[in-house]
Amino acid sequence: MSDKKPQEGRYAYDGLDRVLHEKARLGIVTSLAARADGLLFTDLKNLCQLTDGNLSRHLTVLQEAGIVEIHKGWKGRRPQTLTRLTDSGRKRYLEYIAVLEAVLADAVEAARSGRKVKKVLPDGFSPA
Amino acid sequence: MSDKKPQEGRYAYDGLDRVLHEKARLGIVTSLAARADGLLFTDLKNLCQLTDGNLSRHLTVLQEAGIVEIHKGWKGRRPQTLTRLTDSGRKRYLEYIAVLEAVLADAVEAARSGRKVKKVLPDGFSPA
Secondary structure (H helix, E strand, O other): OOOOOOOOOOOOOOOOOHHHHOHHHHHHHHHHHOOOOOEEHHHHHHHHOOOHHHHHHHHHHHHHOOOEEEEEEEEOOEEEEEEEEOHHHHHHHHHHHHHHHHHHHHHHHHHHHOOOOOOOOOOOEEEO | OOOOOOOOOOOOOOOOOHHHHOHHHHHHHHHHHOOOOOEEHHHHHHHHOOOHHHHHHHHHHHHHOOOEEEEEEEEOOEEEEEEEEOHHHHHHHHHHHHHHHHHHHHHHHHHHHOOOOOOOOOOOEEEO
């Protein structure tokens, strides 16, 4: 046994939910997490600075994953769309946040422990 | 002015570097950040639990972005590949961590403030 053997899967981050980790969706779900009664499409678009097409596309992914629910309605004669987190979506988001906290703790620790930069290559190595 | 108007771009997360945010690359760069003298391909593969093909593909993305440097060498007659963070890669990683900390603070705040779940839809809305 060598004490230099790296810990298998130490940085695999299996729990980092790809549906929620994607940058735009992370913004969308964080916006919605703050508002239990939901957000209108227009407000969500402004908060996340997404185009109509991009927001629609990401909402479809989130709806198919059961993370958001989408409600159609009217304000006078104008159609409106209200989006909310589902209960299971909120639960999944909380789990994601817990994993993200662990990743960040790793990252801060890594950044601190690896601060000393060696400029010399080990024997037998040359730049590719 | 309405106090209900959402803050434009509040959750756009522009600073969330897509090259580093991707789940596998986040694991790779965090592994490397902890080790100033670099990691061999095999060790990196084990730490991140990636296939040869996946690790190669992500390392190419990171190398093209100037985040990692790749060195070829030999151990006896066996070829070896050593990967290290570049100085600018480390800087970019530290910036990413700072943004991720802000996102996480947002997420924790959102999860707390939106805890109360309303089950009733506003007037004029029905499930889509």
